[in-house]
Amino acid sequence: MVNLYKNKFYAVFGNPINHSKSPDIHNFFYKLYSLDYKYIKICASKNFFLKDILSFFNKGGKGANITLPFKEKIFSLCNEITKRAQISGSINTLKKFDNGNILGDNTDGIGFLSDLLFHNIVKKKFNLLIIGAGGAAKGVIYPLLQFGCNIFLTNRTFERAKILSNKFKNFGNIESITLRNLSNMRFNLIINATSSGISNEVPLIPCNIINKKTICYDMFYGDKNTVFMNFCKSYGAKKIYSGIGMLIHQAAHSFFLWNNIFPDIKKTVNFLSKK
Template sequence: MDQYAVFGNPIAHSKSPFIHKMFAEQTGQSLHYAAILSPLDGFAESVSTFIASGGRGANVTVPFKEQAFKLVEQLSPAARQAGSVNTLIYQDGKLLGDNTDGIGLVKDLLFNGVGLKDKAVLILGAGGATRGVVLPILKQQPGMLHIANRTAAKAEELARHFCQFGPVTGSGLEAIPPMAFDVVINASSSSLSGESPDIASSYIANQPVCYDMVYGKEITAFNNWCAAQGAGLTLDGLGMLVEQAAQSFYLWRGIMPDTQPVRQALRMSLSQA
């Protein structure tokens, strides 16, 4: 039986085995998918052991995406631009790296009826999560994309890195352009610590779609704050998780699973937790 896995530290909380088990059952694929706790200083060795034992592919989560980027022998264009890898593919004796996070975000937005073409998009945060989604967002041809971060230099550097692909700018949180945004995406870690974003409520005045990459049993701190400011729609990152997993599954097996029943089952399992 073909072996797949997700590598992370910590990893016990991962929903990836649940998701890929459903994908496999739905598509009639014979495979086994496990969660592997890799030592912080032993990621490369963990992957090598996994491949030697018959591993065909894997997902990579925190904190190993940058290490995976350096480990693989060949990078997809998406992974190269993101500077990180969340999907490993072992094929013809070579380890290939891709990044499906951005596709996952865009597909989740489209699933919820949110297109980005000609829209004004604001992303909060300039870390790895943002870097992984900028190029797929720009491929949707937004009217503009602005990256805002506590440390302005990081946002400005990201904007420079991606400006050849579309209209993207960067600034500190205090210098966001005074305009109406159509979509506001939280790619910072603020919701993990229960904090609301450090931006003016005026940026939610246009009733934008507000999207938090974090998800959980309860509504996230970011989405709670946005709803209170009059957001038109709030979405969390559960759908992004499922959609990026579906893209990984497609890269491994050549079959695109139906994500809707998996979304529903995962949401139900969270509500019952």
């Protein structure tokens, strides 16, 4: 098939996708390192997304990021899959090699841990509460356990938390806990891995587990503080963070996979803060 892309092209696939900041981040990386590449966003069909992604690669695309709702559905596209993608059960990064093979990777987890380390808000043996047992939680648990954190997993439907914690129990200290049993617990870091921010709702956690020493992180992000961040702040939390840092870091790890260059995070943060 004829290569329709004169330069190296990369893309993010999702549905919806208009909100994505990934093109801003990656095109800034390319400008920063004077690379004549381009990164675009593509709204893939929910029924024919595999065909859309393959078409992109057949036309000369070199790499892609995958976001909701396709992360857990593209394993069949890949000739090779990294260990961290296999363990997490989801893929957010694809790389096409010169021989035509496609590698599937997951940079969400390492991107999340990198952002925590960037802000110096995680240490070994920290007690972490993760709220939610969906794809977002699944993608970050393995690197956090490998780092040495103790994870407590809760979810509105407890059975889902139990199933997910059992999946990762061989990789470190993780246990599931019901929402009603959280009141007597204390955590160094509370992570919202639910999609509650989309509907401007707050997860049903007891407010007494939050105090001025509690670090709170919402994996959801927007142009201002999320509802969860404001909720935590109202109960005394001084250190609150959104998922924009995770987005930057997972993008950086994808960029490294494609170009063997790890981009400057501080310059990227400054760039995004001015947009």
